[in-house]
Amino acid sequence: MCGIVGVVSKKQIVSNVIEGLKKLEYRGYDSAGVATTTGDGIKNIRTIGKMKNLVKALAKTSIEGSCAIGHTRWATHGKPSLVNAHPHVSHDNIAVVHNGIIENHLALKSFLLNSGYNYQSDTDTETIAHLIHNILLSEKDLLKACIKCMKMLHGSFAMAVICDDMPDKIILAKNACPLVIGIAANEKSVASDVSALPQSIEHVIYLEDGDLAEITANSYQIYDESGQKVHREKFRPHPNSFSKGKEAYDHYMQKEIYEQPKVAQLAMSGRIENNRVTDNFISHDLKMVLKKLENIHIVACGTSYHAGLVAGYWIEKLVKVSCRIDIASEYRYRSPVVPKNALFITISQSGETADSLAALKFAKKSGYLFTLSVCNVDNSAICRESDETLLTKAGIEIGVASTKSLTSQLIVLGLLTLKLAEIKNIEPRIVKKMTKELSTISAVLSQALHQSKKVKALAESIANKDHVLFLGRGQHYPIAMEAALKFKEISYIHAEAYAAGELKHGPLALVDNNMPVITVCPNDQLLDKLISNIEEVKARGGQMYVFADKTCNSKIKNNNHIDFENCGQFISPIVFNVPFQLLAYYVGVIRGNDVDQPRNLAKSVTVE
Ligand code: M6R
Numbered sequence: 001m002c003g004i005v006g007v008v009s010k011k012q013i014v015s016n017v018i019e020g021l022k023k024l025e026y027r028g029y030d031s032a033g034v035a036t037t038t039g040d041g042i043k044n045i046r047t048i049g050k051m052k053n054l055v056k057a058l059a060k061t062s063i064e065g066s067c068a069i070g071h072t073r074w075a076t077h078g079k080p081s082l083v084n085a086h087p088h089v090s091h092d093n094i095a096v097v098h099n100g101i102i103e104n105h106l107a108l109k110s111f112l113l114n115s116g117y118n119y120q121s122d123t124d125t126e127t128i129a130h131l132i133h134n135i136l137l138s139e140k141d142l143l144k145a146c147i148k149c150m151k152m153l154h155g156s157f158a159m160a161v162i163c164d165d166m167p168d169k170i171i172l173a174k175n176a177c178p179l180v181i182g183i184a185a186n187e188k189s190v191a192s193d194v195s196a197l198p199q200s201i202e203h204v205i206y207l208e209d210g211d212l213a214e215i216t217a218n219s220y221q222i223y224d225e226s227g228q229k230v231h232r233e234k235f236r237p238h239p240n241s242f243s244k245g246k247e248a249y250d251h252y253m254q255k256e257i258y259e260q261p262k263v264a265q266l267a268m269s270g271r272i273e274n275n276r277v278t279d280n281f282i283s284h285d286l287k288m289v290l291k292k293l294e295n296i297h298i299v300a301c302g303t304s305y306h307a308g309l310v311a312g313y314w315i316e317k318l319v320k321v322s323c324r325i326d327i328a329s330e331y332r333y334r335s336p337v338v339p340k341n342a343l344f345i346t347i348s349q350s351g352e353t354a355d356s357l358a359a360l361k362f363a364k365k366s367g368y369l370f371t372l373s374v375c376n377v378d379n380s381a382i383c384r385e386s387d388e389t390l391l392t393k394a395g396i397e398i399g400v401a402s403t404k405s406l407t408s409q410l411i412v413l414g415l416l417t418l419k420l421a422e423i424k425n426i427e428p429r430i431v432k433k434m435t436k437e438l439s440t441i442s443a444v445l446s447q448a449l450h451q452s453k454k455v456k457a458l459a460e461s462i463a464n465k466d467h468v469l470f471l472g473r474g475q476h477y478p479i480a481m482e483a484a485l486k487f488k489e490i491s492y493i494h495a496e497a498y499a500a501g502e503l504k505h506g507p508l509a510l511v512d513n514n515m516p517v518i519t520v521c522p523n524d525q526l527l528d529k530l531i532s533n534i535e536e537v538k539a540r541g542g543q544m545y546v547f548a549d550k551t552c553n554s555k556i557k558n559n560n561h562i563d564f565e566n567c568g569q570f571i572s573p574i575v576f577n578v579p580f581q582l583l584a585y586y587v588g589v590i591r592g593n594d595v596d597q598p599r600n601l602a603k604s605v606t607v608e
Contacts, residue, residue: 005071007067008068009187020196027602041092069097076101086098099158099177157175175209180197254585257585290423296322299345301329303405312325327355351383374409403486451562458560467493480498547561
């Protein structure tokens with residue numbers, strides 16, 4: 001989604017802002033721009049399309065300055081176009097970059113039009129620029145004007161404002177969208193994502209909702225919405241917050257798929273000892289909650305939702321605790337009934353997803369025992385809002401498609417399942433066996449990646465299709481759902497997932513000799529049932545492809561299948577997900593798609 005970067009320094013820093021914006025490219029955007037104070041009027045340059053267009057345009061100008069803001073835009077109000085790109089400027093004096101949505105901008109716009117302001121764009125952000133300009137006519141102080149402005153805005157926003165009359169400061173404001181300050185000795189910076197801050201920063205400060213801040217090269221001060229000074233804690237930035245680049249890989253998505261054995265080690269590290277999940281995996285408070293727990297609600301979006309679905313199968317099967325899993329945007333609006341002694345779990349890679357965050361805030365007021373998040377980005381909004389966080393430790397994920405983050409989420413949810421079973425004293429022998437199995441995950445993932453050539457060959461045979469069906473049963477049904485999600489977002493081919501048993505209740509009508517049907521086939525108690533489903537497809541002439549556990553080879557009568565080593569039933573969904581990631585990746589590459597930044601998508605979806 002939209003990204004913000006700003007730097008104020010003693011030296012010329014437009015190129016630093018550009019570097020920061022490049023680091024936000026992975027989040028998805030359609031236009032970009034940068035503005036700087038000069039003391040002789042704001043200089044502003046914007047381009048549509050990729051960052052390289054902005055870099056080219058800048059090379060043709062002499063724009064420089066020591067106080068600048070930049071933006072990558074993902075259209076919400078108004079189509080992607082030059083006039084709608086940020087920064088938005090009022091009277092050559094005020095420039096604003098903004099993430100989020102101003103819900104009452106039409107009312108404010110009408111007031112500003114009546115006051116003689118001319119609009120260049122269709123955006124809500126231009127209203128903020130004019131409004132601050134208008135307030136400054138009487139207020140004279142930029143911070144005070146921003147405080148007044150913020151009080152008039154309804155909606156979600158993170159914004160950075162510069163003013164040419166006060167050319168050495170940036171004013172920041174945050175409500176429901178992330179914004180973080182970077183602190184170095186003679187330079188202060190701001191970004192919507194820590195990864196976009198200069199690597200030279202010594203500390204970061206996460207602004208809270210309702211906060212404003214004034215940053216100059218040598219100082220920073222944070223205020224609440226009434227203008228009172230407030231203190232916010234400083235943190236050392238985590239080295240994992242910064243990307244090391246693509247290294248030897250062609251794409252970030254490919255790199256992140258291949259990183260998974262290592263990511264699995266990190267997610268497990270220090271969390272299993274002597275075939276037991278360690279005591280410090282969870283806090284004492286959470287342990288007390290798990291003891292009396294009777295119900296779990298899991299809420300998430302996209303791939304993280306699929307992680308929740310798999311965990312639901314694990315928890316209900318092993319621990320017999322009722323587990324309901326919801327899509328975050330549905331949960332909030334379905335008037336959920338909170339059952340007795342219930343734990344609320346939010347799963348999110350970014351920790352910023354607006355729907356998941358809103359669901360969590362709603363849940364906090366709804367009578368759950370405890371709120372837990374499973375999250376990759378430490379200190380993100382979801383972590384800060386939760387009573388406790390289990391970090392997935394996958395490292396920064398740049399590809400818009402979630403790959404390694406799902407693997408690490410499943411590992412953490414697997415550990416939680418085992419801990420819960422231990423606390424409830426359920427089947428200690430089985431729990432020990434499952435813990436042993438989970439300890440092998442890194443090695444098993446490496447083996448699965450060895451099948452990439454065969455997956456590539458399958459990709460070549462289906463890359464020209466218009467539709468693909470994915471099938472799975474039981475705890476592998478969410479893996480089929482994830483396969484379909486990954487496939488459509490990266491290949492742009494229509495894909496659907498079905499619980500294999502559901503096929504004859506409708507979707508079988510789609511199957512003919514032009515329809516690839518891909519199924520995940522583990523050797524579990526549902527194997528015979530799945531084989532019947534495979535036969536149903538073949539009898540209708542469908543092109544059946546099977547990702548199968550080697551040990552059920554003799555039972556499957558199908559020419560197109562790829563074998564995987566038997567890994568045990570518990571970790572099987574984590575392992576079978578990997579070939580589906582590879583399949584989506586290869587088909588996307590064959591079709592010439594931008595696999596790291598698929599069209600129309602954003603890495604973290606910070607608007608509802
Ligand atoms: O950061 P989150 O895990 O909360 O993001 C949730 C979804 O937006 C995300 O998983 C999305 O579906 C991915 N593009 C899937 O690859």
